[in-house]
Amino acid sequence: MLGDMILRAFRLTVRVSAVVQSSCQCPALHSCRALHSSPVLWAGHNKWSKVKDIKIPKDAARARMIAKYTMMIRIAVREGGANPEFNVALAQLLEQCRNKNLPKATIEGAIKGAKSKQGAQYLYEASGPGGCMLLIEVLTDNNTRSHQEIKRIMVKHGGALCEGARRNFDRKGVVAASRDGISSEKALELAIEAGAEDVQETEDEEEKPILQFICDITSMKAVRSALESLGVHTLSAGLEFVSHTPSLLNHAQLETASTLLEALNDCPDVVRVWDNIHAQNSQGN
Known part of the structure; x- marks a missing residue:
């Protein structure tokens, strides 16, 4: 069994040596490998471009929208109280927030913080x-x-x-x-x-x-x-x-x-x- 393992290792060494020799004799092989690796590099670049040009502006716009609704909730709570059943303006705002998928924690925080935050x-x-x-x-x-x-x-x-x-x-x-x-x-x-x-x-x-x-x-x-x-x-x-x-x-x-x-x-x-x-x-x- 040990002899068979040594024989297989020898054959593998011969094949690797042949590949290395052929690559040295064929410069075109190097250019093919370089060209093959290029799309991988550019794929990452394109992905970042899309994130930069599309996702980041959208995230920034959504952050501004959330901030605006947070302020409007604070105003509504100060004017009519924190119970939407008796505060029509707040109820309307909460409905808009739900339609725009604003985080529940953000909405609750705006309601609770309306009284404590000065403004x-x-x-x-x-x-x-x-x-x-x-x-x-x-x-x-x-x-x-x-x-x-x-x-x-x-x-x-x-x-x-x-x-x-x-x-x-x-x-x-x-x-x-x-x-x-x-x-x-x-x-x-x-x-x-x-x-x-x-x-x-x-x-x-x-x-x-x-x-x-x-x-x-x-x-x-x-x-x-x-x-x-x-x-x-x-x-x-x-x-x-x-x-x-x-x-x-x-x-x-x-x-x-x-x-x-x-x-x-x-x-x-x-x-x-x-x-x-x-x-x-x-x-x-």
Whole structure:
């Protein structure tokens, strides 16, 4: 048996030697091996590129969204208490959080910490590029700091804090619903049938298309029930500032205004921003 093992080891040594000799005589073999290893290296690079270009921005956007909802929950709890059965605003926020799959621990922490964490709510009025009007809701423990930061952002992007912007908005009930392939014409028909005043096409924080049915505050619950009975999948209902005097902006102004809105929403103290921005049509340019 020992002899057989020695014989097999000898044959294996001969084969390995032959392979080494042939590789030395064939330079092309080296290039083939180098080329074969290249895709492995690039696969890792491509994977990182996708993470950097897609996942990281999405994670950052989701983190900002969670932070905003945490602040809104804190505001709702301070204004109406921690029991959603007796706090309509909080109940609506909790529903939105569930639809957006916010962590349960985060929601509970926001409710419990609402009383302990210092801070006050403010509504800033501002004008932006092209004369558009903005309402900026802020929750802060240092209004002087927040005021200076909001003012700096506005000036940097061609805007300014001002008085009177509030007159361009009405407080309305807004029922958000999934778009689900509903055409603009069909959305308008549904709005009329449900008793809504208007319907707007927009996107949520994750850039998913949604419909917003605008109605009087007192009829918000009835409009939502009517939409559900018509087969519309509603996501949430709440009170919002809705503009009644639109500001028509050209393409360049829209780009500047978009940059301004992004900068405001990235500010840690900003909860929400409402605007009256509308794009000019081809005849208006």
